[in-house]
Amino acid sequence: MKHSMNSGRIPIAAVALGVMVLIAAACMAPEDKSIVVASTTSTQDSGLFDYLLPIVKRRTGITVKVIAQGSGQALDTGRRGDADVVFVHAKSEELKFVAEGEGLKRYPVMYNDFVLLGPKSDPAGIAGMKDISRALQIIKDKRASFISRGDRSGTHIAELNLWKDSAVDIETDKGPWYKSIGQGMGAALNTASASNAYVLSDRSTWIHFKNPGELRILVEGDRRMFNQYGVILVNPDKHPNVKKVLGQKFIDYLISPAGQEDIANYKIDGQALFHPNANEAASTRELFPSLNLTRAPAPVPPAWN
Amino acid sequence: MSTRAPATDLPIRFSEVAILAGGVTVLDCISITFSAGAPTVLIGPNGSGKTTLLRAAMGLIRPARGRITWDGSEVSPPTRRAIMFQRPVMLRRSAAANIGYALAAAGAPRAERAKRTAGLLSLVGLQALAGRPARQLSGGEQQRLSLARALARDPAVLFLDEPTASLDPAATKAIEDIVRAVSTRGIKVVMATHDLGEAKRLAGEIVLLHRGRIIESGPAHSLFAAPTTDEAKKFIAGELLV
Amino acid sequence: MPENASALHLVLTGDPTLFAIVRLSLIVSLSATFIAALIGVPLGALIALTRFRGREPVIVMLNALMGLPPVVAGLAVYLMLSRSGPLGSWGLLFTPLAMVIAQTVLVTPIIAALARQTIEDLWLEYREEFAAMGVGPLRRVRTLIWDARFSLLTALLAGFGRAAAEVGAIIIVGGNILGFTRTMTTTIALETSKGNLPLAIGLGIVLMFIVMLISTLAWGARRAGERFSG
Numbered sequence: 001m002k003h004s005m006n007s008g009r010i011p012i013a014a015v016a017l018g019v020m021v022l023i024a025a026a027c028m029a030p031e032d033k034s035i036v037v038a039s040t041t042s043t044q045d046s047g048l049f050d051y052l053l054p055i056v057k058r059r060t061g062i063t064v065k066v067i068a069q070g071s072g073q074a075l076d077t078g079r080r081g082d083a084d085v086v087f088v089h090a091k092s093e094e095l096k097f098v099a100e101g102e103g104l105k106r107y108p109v110m111y112n113d114f115v116l117l118g119p120k121s122d123p124a125g126i127a128g129m130k131d132i133s134r135a136l137q138i139i140k141d142k143r144a145s146f147i148s149r150g151d152r153s154g155t156h157i158a159e160l161n162l163w164k165d166s167a168v169d170i171e172t173d174k175g176p177w178y179k180s181i182g183q184g185m186g187a188a189l190n191t192a193s194a195s196n197a198y199v200l201s202d203r204s205t206w207i208h209f210k211n212p213g214e215l216r217i218l219v220e221g222d223r224r225m226f227n228q229y230g231v232i233l234v235n236p237d238k239h240p241n242v243k244k245v246l247g248q249k250f251i252d253y254l255i256s257p258a259g260q261e262d263i264a265n266y267k268i269d270g271q272a273l274f275h276p277n278a279n280e281a282a283s284t285r286e287l288f289p290s291l292n293l294t295r296a297p298a299p300v301p302p303a304w305n
Numbered sequence: 306m307s308t309r310a311p312a313t314d315l316p317i318r319f320s321e322v323a324i325l326a327g328g329v330t331v332l333d334c335i336s337i338t339f340s341a342g343a344p345t346v347l348i349g350p351n352g353s354g355k356t357t358l359l360r361a362a363m364g365l366i367r368p369a370r371g372r373i374t375w376d377g378s379e380v381s382p383p384t385r386r387a388i389m390f391q392r393p394v395m396l397r398r399s400a401a402a403n404i405g406y407a408l409a410a411a412g413a414p415r416a417e418r419a420k421r422t423a424g425l426l427s428l429v430g431l432q433a434l435a436g437r438p439a440r441q442l443s444g445g446e447q448q449r450l451s452l453a454r455a456l457a458r459d460p461a462v463l464f465l466d467e468p469t470a471s472l473d474p475a476a477t478k479a480i481e482d483i484v485r486a487v488s489t490r491g492i493k494v495v496m497a498t499h500d501l502g503e504a505k506r507l508a509g510e511i512v513l514l515h516r517g518r519i520i521e522s523g524p525a526h527s528l529f530a531a532p533t534t535d536e537a538k539k540f541i542a543g544e545l546l547v
Numbered sequence: 548m549p550e551n552a553s554a555l556h557l558v559l560t561g562d563p564t565l566f567a568i569v570r571l572s573l574i575v576s577l578s579a580t581f582i583a584a585l586i587g588v589p590l591g592a593l594i595a596l597t598r599f600r601g602r603e604p605v606i607v608m609l610n611a612l613m614g615l616p617p618v619v620a621g622l623a624v625y626l627m628l629s630r631s632g633p634l635g636s637w638g639l640l641f642t643p644l645a646m647v648i649a650q651t652v653l654v655t656p657i658i659a660a661l662a663r664q665t666i667e668d669l670w671l672e673y674r675e676e677f678a679a680m681g682v683g684p685l686r687r688v689r690t691l692i693w694d695a696r697f698s699l700l701t702a703l704l705a706g707f708g709r710a711a712a713e714v715g716a717i718i719i720v721g722g723n724i725l726g727f728t729r730t731m732t733t734t735i736a737l738e739t740s741k742g743n744l745p746l747a748i749g750l751g752i753v754l755m756f757i758v759m760l761i762s763t764l765a766w767g768a769r770r771a772g773e774r775f776s777g
Contacts, residue, residue, distance in 0.1 A: 018581035036641055036722075045741050050725065067641060067722035081630035082640050186740035193742075211742030241630060241638065365678055388679045394672055397694040397776035406690070410680040438776050454680070 034063040035246045038075075038083035040154055041184030043229070044068035046204035046273055051266050060253050062246050070184070072152025078102060078232070081239030084247040087254075089154035089202075089229040103232035109254050110263050110274040111228045112204050114158060116219035117189070118144075119196040132222040133166035140168050143177040145197035147188050150180030155188075158227065159200045165224060189215070202227055204273035229274070231255075254278070314375040314385050314462050315493055316340040317362050322371035324357055331357045333517040335371070339462070343509020344484065344494035346525070348501065350546050353514040355497035356391065359464045362495060363388045384411070387460035391467045393451030395439035400431055400450050403439045407457035425453040428486075430479060445476035452483060463487060465496040469503065481507060501541065505529060513537050515546050564726075569753060572730040575643055575717065576710035579650030580658075584703050587655045591662025592688055595670055609663065612656035621716035624649040628720065641722040646730075649716040654706040661702035665695045697772025704765040711757060 043049055044066065053064050067077060071088035075097050078086040086103065088094060097103045116135060118126070124144040126135040139146055149156035163170040170178070181191055185205040192199035193213035206217070231251050236244040253259045260276035267273065317339040324332040332354045339345055339362065347355040360366045361373060364383045375381035396403050404422045413421060426432040429449040434442060439450060448468060455463060465484070469477040484507060488494045498504055504511060508525040513536070521528065521537045532538045540546050594605060626632050628640040628648070639645045669691050677687055692699065714732035721728030723737060731754050738747040 018578075018585075041740075044737075053725070065641065065722070065724040065727055067724065081635070184740055186737075186742060190740060190742060209742045211744060239630060241636075363679070365675075383681055390675060390679065394676050396673070396676070396690070397772075407680050410682045410686065438774075440776065454676075458680070 033061055033246065034065055035084040035243050035250060036065050036067060037085045037087055038067050038069060038077040039087040040071050040074060040089060041068050042155060042202045042205045045184060045186040046208045048266055048274060052262060055262050056253060060249055062250055064250065070151040070153025070156065078234045081241060083234060084243045085231060085233055085250060087231045089227055090157045091228055091230060094230045094232060097232060101238060102235055104235055106230045106232050107251055107255050107278060109229050109231050109278055110276045111226060112202055112274050114200055114225040114227050115203050115206060115217045116198060116200055117192060117206065117215045118198040118218045120214045120216050122218060127218040129219050130222060132162055132219055132224055135219045136162060136166040137168060139198055140173055143175060145195060146178050147192040147197045147199040148178060148180045149188050150182045155185060155200060155202060162224060207268050207271060207273055314381060318374045320372045322368040322373060324361060324366055325369045331517055335519060337512065337519060339495055341493050344488050344496055344507050345510045345512060346504045346508035347497040347512045347514055348504050349514035354517040355514055356466050359466050359495065359497055363464050385461040387455035387458040388464040389451045389455045389468055391470060393447055395447055397440060399436050400439045400442065401426065401435040403450055404453050404457050407454040411458040425457055429453040429483060445472045448472060460492060462493045467497055513540060568729055568731055568734055571643065572711065575646045575730060576650060576707055578647045579654055579710050580703060580707040582651045583654035583658050583706055587658030588662045588699060591659040592666050592692060595663045595667035596688065609656055609660045613660050615653060615656060617653055617713040617715035620653045621649050621719035624652060624720050640720065641724060641728060643728055645720040646717040646728060649720045650710040653716055654710050657709055658702050658706045661705060662699055665698040666691050669695050697768050700768045701765050704761050708758060708761045
């Protein structure tokens, strides 16, 4: 009988606890001065945002919430109106995005370059080559293991363009040696490291990567491996919920001298991972000014052809 | 419990009742009346339909053919009837809480429950085990608790299905004493047993069932002394009825 | 959170980012389990105790939904909450609340299916005594749920365990945003893909500890059940 009299109390206690937990959850509601930026895994995996976002908050008061996806995915997120700003590195896709009216205007922000990584043993024998197309052709001819992002990211699109430049129709010419993993840059590097395969990566993520194993940079410096990042405000006319004032403020910061300097100051072991180039004229004149961005101290910066 | 006037459920009358289960005829052409007074004891081999007859009289099973009436009505809520099953199921709570639950279900006012629980526990001799989880009681103790639960309903008619089937002689005597006490106080007891000795000890009227039919019925002393039917003779003599 | 610190060091020094991650994980999964219980236990009881056309297929489907892949649940909730989806105007995507919703979708079938099984089993046991004692329908439900409370608690713990361990649903609807929707499991996924294995392993140990704790609680609940009610 003690049961029937007290049995009311335990459910009430449980409900009270539950309500407290829910309130705690609700208290984690988003703040007002925040924007959602859909960006790439390379900007995340390289640690750029971990470094930059607190600075953004200090300078502009905006809390930036970054969703890290492949460039293609990020642009799709923008098309759905689920992000306020997109910040990616797939120029052709970005221009299409603006042309479709999904974005207002594309601003270049910064660049880095792609590098072709591979195992120290270099089964395809392409180390040190200057011509990325030739290197890829050899990889395909020798059926050397190659890891592809396969996720419509900027890196993936760049990789596909490079295959095209090498006169390889990767769709028909691929075989078991070509592994498309559909994941981010970090995951691709992990897979390549673990399976002794070649992989195309942006340099910044590679520098920041902590599990290199036997991977080394084998081909770099080809001008086709230039990698430009752009930022676009999602069109508020198409998606009324877009925080256009805050979003534009964020973009304005990125391309401002202060923002550009902050980007340039993101360094690992004294090496800058991204080069600011919002001032477009500067980028065409002076590509890769100081290419000293290797993991180990490089003897000579690769020649820029 | 107090001495009572004849209850509103009695007499319980079966008229040509047939009950089927899964296509099998469990009770066939049963006509019998349970009236106030001394206990009625159902005897017969296993599978003869004793349990089904008890449940039908309780109101748990509807007849496929024929009628069952309680004091003339075909519909009667079981508020003044109680049943104790052959294998009682204990609720997952203490012995006292089991009785308290039965009291609550029967609508006993909250203020009375503690007192009545204590009374029922001592009636069945379980007062020392009041706080023990009921499922941890022995078979005999669970049977006694089940009897207490049934009595908690303050019934006018009490149905007992093989109440001492798996008990040792001491526990059997305890239950039989309670049954006798209860019957003396005016509660009509209808009981099934396969122990002929127990039937002799407790019965006013005996009903012999075999294969779903009533073979013979009558006062205990005359049925045992001079059974009229062959089956009754064989059964009382201890032979197997198949 | 200093990137190169070992996880043990972070735990011992009470690193605030680490604690924020653990706290978020617990809040999200506890909330989801709580809501799932509010829906799942009555739903399971309803299915256990009523007879209706199509009851068997409903039970089969409920049991099948226990195995709902988290990414599928995440995708479904994402499509609902996206700005271009039906509930887009609520602006819930990429928030902890979206994660709670996704995990609730995942956990409710588990609790409902287990509750249904438990209550139905107990119902079959108690059925005759309920009839004999003249117990009305409302009291039956309350009694069944109360008497089965230890088994139901185990079902809740199973649900919580599932929620705490999954990553597919919350990473899709939450976006794994640093400081907002990053939980233990999503951080492990991220740090592993960045090659930051020591941190990932450390978080994995914390998560395993929580899993062990749940397992112990479930065992304790069963034992308490045996001891207190037989």
